[in-house]
Structures are given as C-alpha cells and as structure tokens.
Amino acid sequence: MTTTTDPGPSGTPGPTTVLVVLGGPDRLRRADRELLVLAGGLGTTHVVVPDAPHDTLLDALAGHAVHTVHAPETGPGDRLTTPAVALTEAAAREAGATVLLLAAGPEATDVAARLGVRLGAGVVTDAVALDADLVATKSVLAGGWTTRCRATSPVLVATVRPNSVELPSDVPSDVPADATAAVPTGADRPRVRTHAVEDTAPAARVVGRTALPATGRPALAEARVVVAGGRGTGGDFGPLEELADALGGAIGASRAAVDAGWAGPEAQVGQTGHTVSPELYVSCGISGAVQQRTGMQTAGTIVAVNKDEQAPIFEIADLGIVGDLRTVLPQAVAHLRALRGE
Numbered sequence: 001m002t003t004t005t006d007p008g009p010s011g012t013p014g015p016t017t018v019l020v021v022l023g024g025p026d027r028l029r030r031a032d033r034e035l036l037v038l039a040g041g042l043g044t045t046h047v048v049v050p051d052a053p054h055d056t057l058l059d060a061l062a063g064h065a066v067h068t069v070h071a072p073e074t075g076p077g078d079r080l081t082t083p084a085v086a087l088t089e090a091a092a093r094e095a096g097a098t099v100l101l102l103a104a105g106p107e108a109t110d111v112a113a114r115l116g117v118r119l120g121a122g123v124v125t126d127a128v129a130l131d132a133d134l135v136a137t138k139s140v141l142a143g144g145w146t147t148r149c150r151a152t153s154p155v156l157v158a159t160v161r162p163n164s165v166e167l168p169s170d171v172p173s174d175v176p177a178d179a180t181a182a183v184p185t186g187a188d189r190p191r192v193r194t195h196a197v198e199d200t201a202p203a204a205r206v207v208g209r210t211a212l213p214a215t216g217r218p219a220l221a222e223a224r225v226v227v228a229g230g231r232g233t234g235g236d237f238g239p240l241e242e243l244a245d246a247l248g249g250a251i252g253a254s255r256a257a258v259d260a261g262w263a264g265p266e267a268q269v270g271q272t273g274h275t276v277s278p279e280l281y282v283s284c285g286i287s288g289a290v291q292q293r294t295g296m297q298t299a300g301t302i303v304a305v306n307k308d309e310q311a312p313i314f315e316i317a318d319l320g321i322v323g324d325l326r327t328v329l330p331q332a333v334a335h336l337r338a339l340r341g342e
C-alpha cells in the first residue's frame, strides 16, 4: 500500500511515510529487517540510526528501498534514551511520518512512550502483527486474550515483537558485522540526513557499561529458537545448551531457575522477565505458570518436555513430550546430529 488518506502530523492528507528506528548504526539485525519488510508494505520508508551510519549498514539498506537515513550529528554518548527520542521526533516531523516502528523491548517502550507525548501519537507496544490498515494485534492479560487495536490519532507509534514478521527468502535474516565482502557496493545507498538534536532531558547519565559475557548464541529477545529451562533441570543446563547450540538458539529460564542462581536474570522469560516470540520455544522442566506463559506463548511452535503429564504447559504446547528432560534432550540432540550426518 503506497497511498492512503491518512493525514500527516500537520493534518494534511498524504501518502503514508513510515519511520523505522534501527537497533544500531553498523548492520541490520533480523528485527530491523522485519520492520523494514513491514514498513515496505505500508508506504515510503525512512530510517533512524542512533549514530553515524557505517558503510556496511548503508549497503545493507540498499536492498530495502529506504528513502532517507536520519542520523544524529553526534552519537548518544553517555545519555539514556532521550537523544534517540529527540532525533526520532525531528526525523518524524521532517519526513511527515505517520507510522513509527521500533523492535519491541524495554528501551523501545520508553522511547515509544516519550514519542507518543511529543507527537501526540497513539502508542501500541508489543504488537505481534500490524495490518495494512494499521490495526495492530496484541497478546494481553498474561497471554489469555488476543486483541486488535487501532490508534485514533493521526500518528501511530508501534513496537513490534521480533520474529513476528516473516522474511521473504531473498532477505537474509542477519548479516554479520564483519561481512563487508558479502554486501553490494554503494550504488543504491539511501541518502543520509544528519540532524543537530538537543537533548532536552539530560538529567540521567550512563556512568558505566558492562558487556555480557559472549556465549556465541543469539540475543534472547531476537532469537528464532529459544530453549528454556526451569526448576526441573535441577540446575544442570548442560543438556539445554547442547540442544540450543544444535538448533542455533538462545537459552531462556523460568524465574524459579533464575532465583535458584542456575541462570542469569538476563535469561528470564515471563511477566517479570523477557517477552519472547521465537519461531520455536522448547520448554524444559517448566510447569507453565501463567507468569511464565505471558512471556512466551506467542511463540510460533511450543515444544514442552515435562515428566508430569498434568503440567499446565501442555495446555499450550504444540508438541508435548512426557519424560525426563535428561533423557529426552540428549536423544533430540543425537537425532539432529544424525540428520546432519555429524
């Protein structure tokens, strides 16, 4: 859909302009690509990057028909989200964007809320789908209800859960940061517009950053496969890690496992942890309490391994395996390896 009668921020009817807030200036992550595919179906795409865009990013954007890349004159430095808000607001006003898309997450929720106030926009967080008529689908009340909603304001700000948009086969799901040789030359690069933005809320500063230890696995929130463990692991995540590595997935955990110190808080899935929406969620030794389900039940396929056939997780599982995870998981790994001839 390239033309609609949606009015722009100025109130003038015109074609839909979509502003996509990208996760970084260096490369396109899978979640970015999903937003670009979504935006491409809605109208003309502009993007915002938090710092000066790298050549690798501009080359990767060449295949996505991006009109303009909006970048700040100076990077966010030691600020929290306020520079991103100021930049995105400036870009949205200049481009006349009526739809702003971000990959869902705690930071995106913060940015979206602030943009909602500044632009007088309707805000929808954690959408799992967005139709061409801008109706968003959400899973709410601990996953018990699926709702559809539409902003009544002229501008919509939406955060979309990663893995909600299917990528066409010709769109790579992710491009490694160092894959410069694999991307096209700069012939069709979008134009770059830099903005001098003033941080109007500089009260908080970042005083230190500590990188999480590298696991070689994808980030939990964006992973296409998550293998999650609960109290039933007894503290041994080894079989889960083997399965996650065989499937190229991330490790998740229930709160019981995190509280026991068997997994870090960054791995927690659920009401007070991450909300994930992978293509495949393998739940191992997790009972399936409502607070766990709310963080994972929009997954495409749910496989549950639990030795209790009455466990609530089986109510939402697409495939349930009643058994001891210490027996089931190694068999699954062995089978996967055999299929690959390893």
Ligand SMILES: Cc1cc2nc3c(=O)[nH]c(=O)nc-3n(C[C@H](O)[C@H](O)[C@H](O)COP(=O)(O)OP(=O)(O)OC[C@H]3O[C@@H](n4cnc5c(N)ncnc54)[C@H](O)[C@@H]3O)c2cc1C
Pocket: 229, 230, 231, 232, 233, 253, 254, 255, 256, 257, 268, 269, 270, 271, 272, 273, 284, 285, 286, 287, 288, 289, 290, 291, 292, 295, 305, 306, 307, 308, 311, 323, 324, 325, 326
């Ligand atoms: C306000 C609030 C917020 C919360 N937020 C979260 C949250 O974000 N995320 C979250 O997960 N929980 C959250 N909880 C806690 C939640 O209610 C449950 O207590 C928790 O999810 C239980 O974790 P679990 O399933 O690992 O443990 P349990 O409920 O003890 O279940 C363990 C399961 O493992 C199975 N099992 C045991 N041994 C094996 C074996 N060898 N092989 C296979 N299966 C085995 C058992 O049959 C059982 O079903 C929250 C609770 C509250 C009150």
